[in-house]
Amino acid sequence: MTRITAVGFDADDTLWHNERFYRETEARFADLLRPHCDPDTLLERLLAAERRNLGHYGFGIKGFMLSMIETAADVTGGDVPAPVLKGILEAGHEMLAHPVELLPDAEAAINALAGRYTLLLVTKGDLLDQERKVAASGLGDAFDGIEIVSDKSPAVYARVFAGHGGAASGVMAGNSMKSDVLPMIAAGGHGVFVPHDLGWVLEHAEPPEGDPRYHHIDTLAGLPPLVATLD
Structure with missing residues (x-):
């Protein structure tokens, strides 16, 4: 491995x-x-x-x-x-202008992984709005790199993780099967699906069941122990 x-x-x-x-x-x-x-x-x-x-x-x-x-x-x-x-x-x-409200376990998961792994924030959307939310979240300083991209594709993940051991040595966690999981797996890394109660229909995709690099956790509380089993 x-x-x-x-x-x-x-x-x-x-x-x-x-x-x-x-x-x-x-x-x-x-x-x-x-x-x-x-x-x-x-x-x-x-x-x-x-x-x-x-x-x-x-x-x-x-x-x-x-x-x-x-x-x-x-x-x-x-x-x-x-x-x-x-x-x-x-x-x-x-x-x-809406306030940023952290999801349960988000900060704890980041703190548990910080110092042991390079932490990257990879998000898409409007540059100014995403920068505002990162700053307002209070989490920005916890990340070793922050990437705000126009879209998420295997090529984007390959580029983002290239300076940090490569995609094959990376894990990407997110609530979108289409944007966070499938393209990361296609780039050679591990994709971790963390479902959210509300999902945008345009981000829906079928999970790659049976792929050893596909993982599903109920909340971010499960991410640190999952990463430990992959390491």
């Missing part, structure tokens, strides 16, 4: 809450557009807009705001009422 030298963490919904703010904003968006479209149809159209726009705007709140505006224009026939537009912008601004 290759010795483990580095452990990577996803940020949103792995170390701190994130998806629930999107869900709250979707409910607010549905209320704003209720006179023009039923909520279920509206949110289906919003998801379709997000899917279309990922290649243009990337991941994060700003792209989500633009997709909401596009969807509002779509369902109102291009005549978005000013109060609706204002409400969308206000909701987005509130998301960009």
Whole structure:
């Protein structure tokens, strides 16, 4: 077995809450557009807009705001009422300012692994927003490297872990099977799935059951003992 030298963490919904703010904003968006479209149809159209726009705007709140505006224009026939537009912008601004709330066991897991392994934070999304959340979390100084990327792929993980023993000597833990687990395994490392109660449908993927480099833990409390068994 290759010795483990580095452990990577996803940020949103792995170390701190994130998806629930999107869900709250979707409910607010549905209320704003209720006179023009039923909520279920509206949110289906919003998801379709997000899917279309990922290649243009990337991941994060700003792209989500633009997709909401596009969807509002779509369902109102291009005549978005000013109060609706204002409400969308206000909701987005509130998301960009929401406090960072750590998930249980996040800090304890980091502290248990610090000093024994190189710790990396690998997150995707808007640069300014992710930097704000890292600073507000109080966890930034615990990491030996912080990477804010536009997307997560095998090539990205290979690059991130290259200076820390290589992906084959790395572990990546996160709540997204699609972004945190599968591409890390494809890069030659260990992918650890840490489920969150709320998951974005566009991050869903089937687990690679039977792959020896795939691991599932219920919470981050299980990460330090898991890494110890791999080392």
